[in-house]
Amino acid sequence: MLRRENYDSAARGHETRPEKRRDCARQLPDSVQTASAADTEALGAQFAASLRRGDVVLVAGELGAGKTTFVRGACRALGVTVPVTSPTFTIGQRYPAPVPVSHIDLYRTDGLAHEEPDLLADYLGPDAIVFVEWPPAAPWDLAEVGGAARRVRIAHAGGDRRLVEID
Ligand SMILES: Nc1ncnc2c1ncn2[C@@H]1O[C@H](COP(=O)(O)OP(=O)(O)O)[C@@H](O)[C@H]1O
Ligand SMILES: [Mg+2]
16 A cells, blocks of 8 residues: 555654745745756756655656656755666666665556556655656646655756746
8 A cells, every 4th residue: 555644644744844845945946947958957956955755756747858867866966876767667666875765657657546556665655755757647646646745847848948847
């Protein structure tokens, strides 16, 4: 199961340091245009500073939009040193880091509706920061992954430009 109760307690934990989270969020505009993959990685790294153990981040966008690129930048900033690529042959991977990082790719699925919840249990948990690459057509529903915290949407904006929206 998705261990929703763990997320409820993680969410309660957020309330203990509201000022810190607000400060981090204030540094990031809601919507940013990046001009290169390096820009998007740097934005991911900046975003990572606002994350805490137990957070789940849904990253939505078309194939090639830059979801993995954004997650890679965030992972680097979180201390992940191994290569960060889309999990293609498995639904997810887990990277060692000071706070472990999970990386799930649901792009080829229809949200979680057709996935076996136990498959995700290996990657979700209150001990980790979790990134979920999310199919653009799936419902934009954080509740599906258990009281998750943040949403990022990336869209093509011509050439190498991308529009990145962060909630
Ligand atoms: N501004 C940009 N942001 C992110 N990726 C970009 C950008 N411009 C070009 N790219 C390229 O687009 C591709 C994005 O791939 P990837 O991050 O794997 O996308 P997704 O995970 O959304 O399928 C990479 O080849 C990357 O180099
Ligand atoms: Mg990807």
